[in-house]
Amino acid sequence: MTPDWTPAFEAVPRAAFLPDLMWPHDMETGRDVVVDRTRDPEAWQGHADSNNPIVTQWDDGAHEGTDPGTSFSSSSSMPSVVFSMLADLDVHDGQRVLEIGTGTGWNSALLAHRLGASNVVTVEVDGDVASAGREALERFGLPVEVVHGDGFHGFADRAPYDRVIATCGLRTIPYAWLEQTTPGGVILAPWGTYYGPSEATALLVVAGDGRSASGPFTRPVAFMRMRSQRRGWPRHGEYVPAGAMEAADRSTTRIGEDGFSSIESFDVVGFAMGLRVPDVVHLADRKKDGRRPVWFYGLTDKSWAVVDFRDDRKEATVHQSGPRRLWDEVEDAYHWWVDRDRPGFERFGLTVTADGQIPWLDDPSNTWLP
Ligand SMILES: C[S@@+](CC[C@H](N)C(=O)[O-])C[C@H]1O[C@@H](n2cnc3c(N)ncnc32)[C@H](O)[C@@H]1O
Structure with a gap:
């Protein structure tokens, strides 16, 4: 205080x-x-x-x-x-x-x-x-x-x-809030993506022309989501019907399960993956007999991927299906995060305009979404 x-x-x-x-x-x-x-x-x-x-x-x-x-x-x-x-x-x-x-x-x-x-x-x-x-x-x-x-x-x-x-937690900051805030005013909101429960408070300052607001995340938090921005779990059967596993592309990965096995608030890997890989939900099964499948479901189409982490193997088997290659996207995002010295919540930020919201690292100009 x-x-x-x-x-x-x-x-x-x-x-x-x-x-x-x-x-x-x-x-x-x-x-x-x-x-x-x-x-x-x-x-x-x-x-x-x-x-x-x-x-x-x-x-x-x-x-x-x-x-x-x-x-x-x-x-x-x-x-x-x-x-x-x-x-x-x-x-x-x-x-x-x-x-x-x-x-x-x-x-x-x-x-x-x-x-x-x-x-x-x-x-x-x-x-x-x-x-x-x-x-x-x-x-x-x-x-x-x-x-x-x-x-x-x-x-x-x-x-x-x-x-x-x-x-309450948001996934989309409404432009109406910018329109109702004076230039130089502040919007503070818990914000996260659909990837998992991780969220952080975005501290946005409204620009002089009132048309954008931008600022860093200040700390991880865990709030209940705004009612209209809640989302139920993806229905597994709609993504992976009978026979889909056999028909999916198969590959392997050497990434360990650490950044992917816990679906928790305050998890910075989950926060960073959600910023880099939009419109994807990530779920981890319970570990059973040394095996833990971790699932990724696309929200814009029915793309899915599963990584089968096993305690007795250095390489995990990956299955992917659909127009997006979700695991490839997540794996790229993970390497990006590691290569930048594993940034914490506070190195990320967000810019909101009438066209949407753009996350960034260290500086508003350092972004990756089109
Ligand atoms: C963590 S509680 C708020 C705590 C509160 N500020 C206090 O001092 O006790 C979150 C509240 O946000 C409300 N909420 C959820 N979606 C909302 C929305 N779309 N508009 C307004 N309130 C909403 C919930 O009903 C809930 O009461």
């Missing part, structure tokens, strides 16, 4: 924005636990004051009962992440901020404490979450305007903003 955020941290406790029933995610064990303030207020307070993320809604509200549901759809992020992002946002007195993803309302309350409630507006896609966030903000005495809607469109009615901060 930067010192300028200490007064807000002290005055606006996370606990004031959390529901009685909630599911803290223990970062050490990876487990979701359930805690109910009416049954165990001390445990509830302990979790509220911890640095763990806390799930507050499952399955877009369809889930009932106290057990964890299938997928979390709203949460209070880790306080350390909240404050790192607020530090990156670099707000100044009098500035106007648009937040995407109201959730509990805590982040907008922190911004409102710092800038004044009338300078903050927040958009939440889920009606129940928006209502709960609005009530919590009013109860706390920081009546930020909470808009129930799709934050992909921003909120033109209150534009222009000096800062836009997204607290």
Whole structure:
């Protein structure tokens, strides 16, 4: 936390924005636990004051009962992440901020404490979450305007903003956000590709002419994706029907499975591969009898590839099929990344224009997409 955020941290406790029933995610064990303030207020307070993320809604509200549901759809992020992002946002007195993803309302309350409630507006896609966030903000005495809607469109009615901060993960940064931000203003958003779950916060500064925004990634994060930018798993059978394996091209590779076997957030290889190889999803099977097949599925056509990593062999067998040679693309991308001294998240950046988004390494001019 930067010192300028200490007064807000002290005055606006996370606990004031959390529901009685909630599911803290223990970062050490990876487990979701359930805690109910009416049954165990001390445990509830302990979790509220911890640095763990806390799930507050499952399955877009369809889930009932106290057990964890299938997928979390709203949460209070880790306080350390909240404050790192607020530090990156670099707000100044009098500035106007648009937040995407109201959730509990805590982040907008922190911004409102710092800038004044009338300078903050927040958009939440889920009606129940928006209502709960609005009530919590009013109860706390920081009546930020909470808009129930799709934050992909921003909120033109209150534009222009000096800062836009997204607290859900994006794969495409909407041009509408640039149009609603003043030149020199900042857009901060967790961003990743379809390749895997790795994402990082893009810190984009809007150009003087307002037509582009560009900047580096600042740190790896793990946010739930924006609703409209979620994507289910590819259906294996649609890519690899019976007999497709026998008909596919066969080759070998000497690359080890290390950069490919874990499908995890905070994985820089996965992040870099996604930047270099667009429109591909990467999945790794569980290791069985010393063998781990790793799959690649194309999103623009039905191209696929599988690498069969085996503990007892230095060379892995590759099968590829379809108009794209996905493993060749990924292997090239991997060598590119190694040859550049394995850049971390912070050496990459992103430029957004009306025509799309272009990733880069070290400098906006050092890009590779047409
Ligand atoms: C990690 S939570 C936000 C945490 C929140 N800022 C807080 O302080 O508690 C992500 C939120 O983004 C919301 N969300 C997802 N897609 C959205 C969209 N298209 N527009 C607005 N909000 C969205 C989710 O419903 C969820 O409440």
